[in-house]
Amino acid sequence: xxxxxAILAMLTAVSAQAQVSFGDLNFFVKQGQxxxxxxxxxxxxxxxxxxxxxxxxxxxxxxxxxxxxxxxDQLNLFAGVGYNYLMKTDNTSxxxxxxxxxxxTNPLVGGNFRVINQNDSLVNFDLGFVARFAVxxxxxxxxxxxxxxxxxxxxxxSAYELNTSVGRKWNEANEFRLTAGLVYNNSGERDQKVxxxxxxxxDVDSSTDAYLRAAYQYRPVNEFILGLALTGTRISAYDEDTxxxxxxxxxxxxxxxxxxxxxxxxxxxxxxxxxxxxxxPDYDYKTNGAKETYKSRRSSVIGLGADFLF
Numbered sequence: 001x002x003x004x005x006a007i008l009a010m011l012t013a014v015s016a017q018a019q020v021s022f023g024d025l026n027f028f029v030k031q032g033q034x035x036x037x038x039x040x041x042x043x044x045x046x047x048x049x050x051x052x053x054x055x056x057x058x059x060x061x062x063x064x065x066x067x068x069x070x071x072x073d074q075l076n077l078f079a080g081v082g083y084n085y086l087m088k089t090d091n092t093s094x095x096x097x098x099x100x101x102x103x104x105t106n107p108l109v110g111g112n113f114r115v116i117n118q119n120d121s122l123v124n125f126d127l128g129f130v131a132r133f134a135v136x137x138x139x140x141x142x143x144x145x146x147x148x149x150x151x152x153x154x155x156x157x158s159a160y161e162l163n164t165s166v167g168r169k170w171n172e173a174n175e176f177r178l179t180a181g182l183v184y185n186n187s188g189e190r191d192q193k194v195x196x197x198x199x200x201x202x203d204v205d206s207s208t209d210a211y212l213r214a215a216y217q218y219r220p221v222n223e224f225i226l227g228l229a230l231t232g233t234r235i236s237a238y239d240e241d242t243x244x245x246x247x248x249x250x251x252x253x254x255x256x257x258x259x260x261x262x263x264x265x266x267x268x269x270x271x272x273x274x275x276x277x278x279x280x281p282d283y284d285y286k287t288n289g290a291k292e293t294y295k296s297r298r299s300s301v302i303g304l305g306a307d308f309l310f
Contacts, residue, residue, distance in 0.1 A: 018118075018169045022309055023225055023262055023270050025177040025217045026124045026167040028114055029070035034310050037080075039064045041274065041303030043087075048296045055296065058101070060087030062303075066108075074114045081107040084153040089141065099141030099193075103152040106132040106159070123168045128181075130161040138190040149193030156188035156204045173220060179213040190240065200242045207238040217260075225262035231255070245288060252283035258301075272305035 020026050029035050041064075046057040066080030082105035090098035110130035118124045134157055141151030160183070167177030185207050192200040215229040233254045240247040258276040265271055280297040 018171050018175075020118065020124070020169050020175075022268065023264060023307070024169055024219075025175050025215055025227070026118070026169055028073065028112070029068050029076050029309070031070045031072045033070045035068040036308045036310070037066045037068070037305065039272075039274070039303055039305035041301050043299070043301050045299040046296070047294050047298075050293045050295045053292075056089065058087065058089040060100075060102075061085045062087070062301075064105075074117075075111060077109075077111045079107070079109045081105065082153070087153065090143075099143045099148040099150055101141060101151040101153055103154065104136075105153050106134055106155050108132045110161075118168055123166050126165040126167075128161075128163040128165065130159075130163070132159040132161075134158045134186075134188050138188070140190060140192050142193045142195050144195040147195050149195055151193060156190040156202075157185040157206070158188065159186070160184045167215075173218060175217050175219075177213075177215045177217075179211075179215075181211050181213075183209040183211070185209065185238070192242075200245075202240040202242045202247070205239045205241075207236040209236055210234045223264040225260075225264075227260040227262070229256075229258040229260070231258070248286045250284045252281060254278060254280045268309040270307040272307065274301060274303050274305060276301040 020028070039062075041062045042059075043062050044057070044059045046055055048055045062082060062084050064080060064082035066078055068076050068078040071077055084102050084105065087101045088098050089101060108130055110128065112126050112128040114124060114126050116123065116125035132155070134155060136152065136154045138154045138156035139151045142149045161181050163179055163181030165177055165179040167175065169175035187206045188204045190202045190204050192202060194200060211231055211233040213229060213231040215227060217225060217227040219225045233256070235252055235254060237251040238249055240249070256276055256278050258274065261273045263271045278297075278299045280299075282293050282295045282297070284291050284293050286292075
């Protein structure tokens with residue numbers, strides 16, 4: 001028993017000595033401070049519909065900004081929005097059949113509350129909330145040969161997320177953070193463009209997704225940081241309905257592996273490099289009972305970002 005008490009006391013002492021600072025996984029904006037984050041990513045996604053479908057590829061530029069504010073040392077609030085530019089989708093067997101999904105993504109607001117601080121305990125323990133609002137209907141584009149109908153970057157459904165995180169910086173070089181979350185996707189409406197035809201409006205049902213993320217960060221020197229993150233997301237089944245057509249999307253699991261490198265340019269300015277890759281399993285969907293399968297689903301992200309504390 002004495003040995004256990006001694007080990008716990010030692011771990012507590014180490015936690016108190018390893019101060020969480022700007023750029024760390026478990027960093028919290030202090031009261032009255034702002035943190036502005038901006039990202040510019042090149043994203044690529046592809047899949048194949050079986051049977052009979054050729055590979056479909058989406059590639060383009062995704063920009064995102066987020067502003068955090070320290071309402072107190074224990075409560076951070078944030079708001080953000082993204083914009084997609086030249087996000088082109090085409091059927092790789094017929095490259096002239098292409099359309100864009102450009103525009104603003106669903107804006108978000110949220111907050112994080114630090115329930116336990118590692119300075120007073122062994123770990124940091126946080127509770128979080130995120131709301132993403134569907135302020136416009138989702139529009140999916142279409143193309144036939146050289147004729148196109150453009151879409152937008154909105155999501156049909158508003159989403160409300162609750163999450164919890166536990167993490168610790170156990171010395172000046174190493175830290176971890178584990179996050180689990182539930183995301184409720186409200187029902188919404190999606191418009192499907194049709195070349196030389198009338199737009200179809202789909203009612204999209206609600207669903208609840210869940211995810212788990214594990215992240216590790218290594219800081220060999222104060223000015224340079226390397227990080228790895230692995231996220232598994234279970235996307236629940238949901239239906240889409242329009243006149244005469246019902247589409248049932250089966251549940252499936254997506255896995256995202258991410259590498260992040262950070263460089264501390266100034267005490268209040270960080271430059272970031274991100275590379276992410278997914279290799280997701282196949283899943284089925286049924287249109288009026290006829291089954292087809294999304295196969296060979298792959299996506300990647302490569303981009304630059306910056307964090308500015310003021």
